[in-house]
Amino acid sequence: xxxxxxxxxxxxxxxxxxxxxxxxxxxxxxxxxxxxxxxxxxxxxxxxxxxxxxxxxxxxxxxxxxxxxxxxxxxxxxxxxxxxxxxxxxxxxxxxxxxxxxxxxxxxxxxxxxxxxxxxxxxxxxxxxxxxxxxxxxxxxxxxxxxxxxxxxxxxxxxxxxxxxxxxxxxxxxxxxxxxxxxxxxxxxxxxxxxxxxxxxxxxxxxxxxxxxxxxxxxxxxxxxxxxxxxxxxxxxxxxxxxxxxxxxxxxxxxxxxxxxxxxxxx
Ligand code: NAD
Numbered sequence: 001x002x003x004x005x006x007x008x009x010x011x012x013x014x015x016x017x018x019x020x021x022x023x024x025x026x027x028x029x030x031x032x033x034x035x036x037x038x039x040x041x042x043x044x045x046x047x048x049x050x051x052x053x054x055x056x057x058x059x060x061x062x063x064x065x066x067x068x069x070x071x072x073x074x075x076x077x078x079x080x081x082x083x084x085x086x087x088x089x090x091x092x093x094x095x096x097x098x099x100x101x102x103x104x105x106x107x108x109x110x111x112x113x114x115x116x117x118x119x120x121x122x123x124x125x126x127x128x129x130x131x132x133x134x135x136x137x138x139x140x141x142x143x144x145x146x147x148x149x150x151x152x153x154x155x156x157x158x159x160x161x162x163x164x165x166x167x168x169x170x171x172x173x174x175x176x177x178x179x180x181x182x183x184x185x186x187x188x189x190x191x192x193x194x195x196x197x198x199x200x201x202x203x204x205x206x207x208x209x210x211x212x213x214x215x216x217x218x219x220x221x222x223x224x225x226x227x228x229x230x231x232x233x234x235x236x237x238x239x240x241x242x243x244x245x246x247x248x249x250x251x252x253x254x255x256x257x258x259x260x261x262x263x264x265x266x267x
Contacts, residue, residue: 006247010035013088014246015081017071017128018098020044020052022197023147026235027095027242032060034243036093039084040066063088071098071124072116081131090135090142093246096125096169097147101199103158103206114161121165122172129176133185142185143246146173147238150193150226150261158210170257177255186254188245193261194223196232229262 009031019028020042032038040053049066057064065087069080084091099121102113125146136142151159152166170189177187194200200223207218224230241260244250259265 004249006034006243006249008035009093009246012092012246013037013039013084013090014093014095015039015084015091015128015132016041016095016097017124018042019095020049022199023192023195023235023238024095024097025052026239027097027145027147029056030236030239030243031093031095031246032056032062032064034246035060035062036246037063037088038065039080039088039091040064041069041071041080042098043068072119074123074127077124077127078131081128085131085135090139091128091132092136092139092141093143093145094128094132095145095147095242096128098124099147099199101159101162101203103203103210105158105210106160109160117161118165118168121162122168125169125172129172129187133176133180136180136185137183140184142180142183143250144173144176144180144185144187145242145245146187146189148173148189148191148257150191150259150264152189152191152257153259153265156226158207173257174255181254184251186245186250188250188253188255189257190238190241190245191257191259191261191265192238193227193233193259193264195235195238197235226264227262228264228267231262233260233262 014031014036016028018024019040067080069076148169149166151163152170155163173189208215
């Protein structure tokens with residue numbers, strides 16, 4: 001019996017949506033550290049993104065490209081995917097991570113926010129997946145990692161669009177896993193609890209308003225109260241799980257919704 005090592009991702013190409021910040025940036029960095037070429041995506045000041053791109057490339061000796069495609073726009077997703085496939089031959093590892101949040105009671109939920117959350121957090125993954133699969137099938141190897149959420153498994157009040165989109169991603173993950181199971185491709189969702197990124201920092205004031213409590217109470221009594229560990233999950237922990245799912249050791253792991261949530265969804 002030989003041991004399976006996680007091995008290298010040298011020669012593979014990973015496209016991580018929403019990788020200019022937070023969890024996506026952490027995943028892009030750690031996949032580059034494993035040897036994968038990277039396509040970064042997301043918003044931010046052009047100079048900062050270029051510095052980041054050059055730094056990841058230099059640190060890990062891999063090719064790093066940036067594509068500023070807006071994940072709410074199917075046409076620009078199409079252009080991004082086709083450019084990546086033309087340059088690298090295929091997107092071997094697709095990480096659907098770009099996401100936004102808005103917190104409000106449903107009667108007050110702005111219609112344009114609902115539409116944007118469904119487009120970016122759910123519909124974009126349909127487009128990236130359908131466009132990445134032919135190349136993965138050709139190479140008989142592929143990894144699709146959807147960054148879902150504990151909110152793909154359970155709900156919280158005032159997050160109707162986000163919870164609907166994340167539950168949708170859970171269904172998409174399982175369905176595509178079944179369609180690709182015999183093709184050397186795995187499809188999984190990582191379901192983090194709260195990670196202290198700009199996405200969470202921004203929702204603290206809105207949650208305070210919606211619940212009529214202070215921002216400190218939101219952190220202690222809403223966010224960390226959900227997690228028995230009473231600690232935020234870290235970007236590094238989520239990124240390490242993504243590396244495992246991208247490895248050959250995880251070839252039999254498909255169609256799963258993996259909580260990494262300090263015990264939140266065990267309750
Ligand atoms: P973040 O705000 O730090 O990063 C979001 C990234 O998505 C950024 O790079 C941003 O530029 C990009 N983005 C936003 N809109 C975009 C668009 N229209 N097109 C392209 N890129 C766009 O947030 P994060 O916390 O790192 O979130 C990343 C993912 O993790 C999201 O899907 C989020 O739902 C999920 N998640 C986060 C937490 C958490 O507690 N932070 C928990 C569970 C799941």
